[in-house]
Amino acid sequence: MKSSDRQPVANPGDHKPMGMADTIGGDETGGQAAIIQELRDAVSARDDFLAVAAHELRNPITPIRISVHLLRLAQETGDQARISSLLDRLDHQIERFISRMDVLLDIAQISSNQLRLERSEVDLSETVKRVIEEHQPMLVRAGSELTARIEDSIIGFLDAVAFTQIVENLISNAIKYGQCKPIEVTLTSARDQAELTVCDHGIGIGLEDRERIFQRFERAVQRKSHTGFGLGLWVSRRLTEAMGGSIGVIGQKGAGSLFTVTLPLKGTNR
Structure with a gap:
């Protein structure tokens, strides 16, 4: 047999099961x-x-x-x-x-469920009144009138900065989308829970959008109509849920919106 006819001797490891290379x-x-x-x-x-x-x-x-x-x-x-x-x-x-700067990192950690809450006794009534007062110039510029029904001395064991952010976001949202119409804010308590409502009579929210607007970078109208990132309601929901509460909205397109936040006064993490 010529050397050219010889077949190379394969090492045992040269053979791989079919498909291994792939x-x-x-x-x-x-x-x-x-x-x-x-x-x-x-x-x-x-x-x-x-x-x-x-x-x-x-x-x-x-x-x-x-x-x-x-x-x-x-x-x-x-x-x-x-x-x-x-x-x-x-x-x-x-x-x-x-x-607010101090809690930015906490907000960045919301998605990973690592938000750190600093609970203390918070006068929810005074907080809501203060936020309303601070928004008076914005209300004047928008041509909106805000009426409030605030139950006195509602005390909760909550994160003060987080609660303030929620109130600010909802009132700012009502001013932005309220179409210069009246805004109503209420704060009541019952059975160890506080309930905050913010109602406007503006563009409203359709049934199909009630969940979408709480997502990141979403809003009730298209971006070209209003400035901003569409983060306020997303932040509000995450902060509310982190404190053991809930937030929701009802309304119809062209008939305004009613946002409701419920929070346990004794403090419960989810």
């Missing part, structure tokens, strides 16, 4: 795809955090700018009592802005 290649491809997806998720998480940060820091900045403007007007008239009152308000607003 499996190895598939595993490598799958691993690369997983890494790429992880990178995309990380970029998406970063973008989400930046959007949340922009939204949550913009809300307290607006009343600060308004207070500065009113303070300048008071200085021109020399109204010392008005100046003193505005300085007190501005100081409180700056403190709240700092608190």
